[in-house]
């Protein structure tokens with residue numbers, strides 16, 4: 001610790017430069033040296049004060065703003081479709097009094113049928129909050145073992161009058177899932193989007209094929225994958241094929257839920273024109289009519305409808321809408337008949 005303090009200064013005495021040193025006394029009456037002695041303590045105190053101010057600001061702000069897009073909350077009394085949603089719903093604002101809720105609606109599948117597009121479009125509705133990630137809660141034993149509270153905490157914040165929607169396409173083809181979902185909420189609403197089984201199978205194959213290619217694993221053509229090289233017959237255990245047998249999964253779901261709890265949507269219709277399919281969802285979920293055609297535009301480069309926003313337009317990632325390999329099922333009679341059988345499965349499922 002410093003005991004002595006001195007000030008050095010130069011001055012001119014009789015034309016000569018003279019340097020003078022004045023020693024300062026180390027007494028309690030000297031304020032400058034005292035402050036200098038305590039400068040670390042003073043700095044520490046200032047930093048602590050700064051941190052307290054930041055903490056107070058953070059707690060105040062985080063309790064008043066949330067990542068919510070909700071025009072109905074901005075205009076609580078006005079739920080009519082005359083509200084210009086393009087003005088409201090795109091602003092993400094965090095609100096007080098929001099909570100994480102267990103989903104009241106789940107998009108259960110099908111894989112590769114347009115589940116991401118459906119979820120993203122539904123997210124435009126002011127009364128909808130979506131879980132952006134696939135949760136795989138009901139089909140993964142480890143996740144399921146964490147319990148419902150774990151699942152709830154993964155959900156986005158929402159207002160009491162909003163619906164939380166989760167999508168995990170693997171739910172549809174997982175045997176255990178219907179029972180587990182029913183145990184959570186036996187009156188839940190379920191959205192199922194289906195697609196022509198042949199296209200869905202090829203899309204599913206393509207996804208697996210590209211994953212293998214990325215990991216440097218051996219790859220096969222579509223035909224090599226669906227036809228067993230030893231028997232020359234259709235490999236009825238090939239997962240992409242099995243996953244297109246919608247009817248058998250639907251049967252399993254109907255053991256746990258009533259038919260009126262499902263809304264079956266068409267993947268093809270969603271691609272052609274999303275609005276009518278979204279209107280069907282709106283009325284199925286008893287939501288205020290809010291979807292309008294100006295929310296979407298057809299992007300000719302992508303070949304799909306995309307979301308029109310006030311500040312930006314957004315399409316789904318490039319991995320959605322890949323170019324399919326040239327498969328001609330008619331070249332293989334067995335495959336042709338198998339796929340025909342699958343189409344019947346689609347017909348039965350769509351009639352639900």
Ligand SMILES: Nc1ncnc2c1ncn2[C@@H]1O[C@H](COP(=O)(O)OS(=O)(=O)O)[C@@H](OP(=O)(O)O)[C@H]1O
Pocket residue numbers: 110111112113114115116117169203267270271304305306316319320321322
């Ligand atoms: N608007 C829009 N934009 C892009 N893609 C669209 C859209 N609507 C539907 N689709 C179709 O969605 C298919 C992917 O389906 P999923 O999102 O269910 O796939 S996944 O199971 O989540 O991997 C994807 O399948 P592929 O064409 O086989 O890639 C698309 O055809």
